[in-house]
Amino acid sequence: MTEESEYDVVVLGAGPTGENVADRTRAAGLSTAVVESELVGGECSYWACMPSKALLRPVIARADARRLPGLGQAVDGPLDTQAVLARRDEKTAHWKDDGQAEWVDGIGARLYRGHGRLTGPRRVTVSGPEGDRHILTARHAVAVCTGSRAVLPPLPGLAYGHVWTSREATSAQQVPGRLAVVGGGVVGTEMATAWRALGAEVTLLVRGDRLLPRMEPFAGDLVAEALTEAGVTVRTGVSVAALVRDSGAGHPVSLVLDGGEHIEADEVLFATGRAPRTEDIGLETVGLEPGAWLEVDDTCRVVGSDWLYAVGDVNRRALLTHQGKYQARIAGPAIAARAAGRPLDTGRWGAHTATADHAAVPQVVFTDPEAASVGLTLEAAEAAGYRVRAVDHDLGAVAGAGLYAEGYRGHARMIVDLDREVLLGATFVGPGVGELLHSATVAVAGEVPIDRLWHAVPAYPTISEVWLRLLETYRK
Known part of the structure; x- marks a missing residue:
């Protein structure tokens, strides 16, 4: 069955960014459809911010307590791993999105579950999970809010290595005996912190000469020093050349370094960057390159278009949940103003200008x-x-x-x-x-x-x- 519907705005992706775009356009009185192929709430709610910080909070609280005379000895034992993992599961709503879906309904937006693809200007076709098909036409704007995904390097053996990305690292139900972490950025350092505290032997492999390379050098130095004191083996200036795991998942994996050295682990996490989730959303039907980052102006409208917006990770301005939500607070009112024919406030720090993306992006790395x-x-x-x-x-x-x-x-x-x-x-x-x-x-x-x-x-x-x-x- 194919159903055709028309809305003022169609939002592709129901993560925090898409939810906020929908919230702002609905608040402005625009009819809005939201399309989601996975869980409403997106990466942050189920595989990134919430589960990772739920894992890290007991780690940091214990570390703080251990630094206080009169309290340190009382918390000297190991963490209760099952309790930590259970709280993590609770904070992700056990990977169920009923509450988030109710919220979308509560703001008056229509949620379409399924894979959405652009099929021409202002047109999105949704293939539903039950074989249903919906053709959505947007009178004013389509907002691409599909986020980003983990990138795996093209290494020999990787396809058969059953490796972790950030998703597996934040949702794992067992503590690995030995964990190798490849990458010294935010995900790498946070997950090294969490899983080491939960009992894993952790080796952190960094291609560059320091951790947290986007921050001031002293940040990476202090974090590296603390990780080492916690028992993490931190190695900089090394690259992984190949992986070998002959017997599949559940068996040890061997990482082969550039110099020929082998490192054995039970699991290996690759935290080596992100790519836009734009490879199969129909960009080619509107003259754009599939799989590309989408270039936007400061209102988050795609350069060269008068109807297509790209908000959050997909525009590569600042790959952070809070910045995506900030951009949504800019883009939603900009869409509404244009729909009503009102002038936009696009001066520096104006109501319709995402100036903070250039000048004031905040970030916290929840290591110890x-x-x-x-x-x-x-x-x-x-x-x-x-x-x-x-x-x-x-x-x-x-x-x-x-x-x-x-x-x-x-x-x-x-x-x-x-x-x-x-x-x-x-x-x-x-x-x-x-x-x-x-x-x-x-x-x-x-x-x-x-x-x-x-x-x-x-x-x-x-x-x-x-x-x-x-x-x-x-x-x-």
């Missing part, structure tokens, strides 16, 4: 210690041509940090634009610093002058007093 950053690093700021100064301070020297944990180790840096005297970026590394980040994000996005920040008094004794120390250093 945490690493948190927003805006530009020193290297990125200098490469962009800014005249800048990096201001550093030892986080462990702040009174609040000493109260937070014995032997607190951490570091803070802010990047100052010397011509305008505003912050271009900030990075914090240390226990608990993720909760410091929003203050830095406000300072960077708000372009708050240094002289005004001087009057933002941090409470004593908190870790946030590092702001005062950074400003004092700058004013000397």
Whole structure:
């Protein structure tokens, strides 16, 4: 059976980004259809943010407790693995999306389950799970919010190696005896942290010379030091050349390094990058390349189109759930304004401009210690041509940090634009610093002058007093 329907907006993908686009277009009074081929709620809810942080939270809480006299001995035993995994399962709703689907219905959008493909301008065809077929026509916009997927390198033996990607790493029901992690970015370092604490012997293999290469160098150094102390074998400057697992899943795998060395593991996680989920959504029917990242303007409209939008990971501006939701809060109102014939506010930091994608992207890596950053690093700021100064301070020297944990180790840096005297970026590394980040994000996005920040008094004794120390250093 084929059913044809018309909506103001059709959203392809019901992850956090697609849900937020639909929420904004419905709030503006536009009829909206949402198409999803997997679980409503997307990667973040079931295989990324929520399960990974559920795994990591007991790890970090125990590490913090162990740093406090009078409490450390009380938490000296191993984690209750089954309880940790059970809580992880609860936070993913046991991989059922009933609640998320009800939410879509609650905002007045129509949910179509099945594989959606563009079949021409403003037209999406949905192949449903029961053989049903729906042809959806969008009066104003189609928003591609299909996200990204893990990339596996083209290595000999990989196709038969039964390897983990981020999905398997966050949803595994058993702790592997030996886990090899390939990749030193966010997924690699977080999963090395989690599974080591749950009892796995972990080897972290990094092709580059440091961990967390998109952050300030000291972030990767401090995380590498802590991982090593936790028992992770961290190796930089190495590349995997091939895999051998003769007997299939459940049997050991051998990783062959470039120099011929073999590393044995029970499971291997490849955390080596992301690719857009655009390979089978019909881009060729509208003159675009299948499998490509979609280039957009600051309203998230695809360059060269007056009806197609790409929001979230698919446009490659910032592959983070919160940035995808931010882009949705820009794109939805932009779609509504154009539909109503109203002018758009596209100035810098305007209501219809995703300026933060360029200037103020925040990110927290939930390792122990945490690493948190927003805006530009020193290297990125200098490469962009800014005249800048990096201001550093030892986080462990702040009174609040000493109260937070014995032997607190951490570091803070802010990047100052010397011509305008505003912050271009900030990075914090240390226990608990993720909760410091929003203050830095406000300072960077708000372009708050240094002289005004001087009057933002941090409470004593908190870790946030590092702001005062950074400003004092700058004013000397």
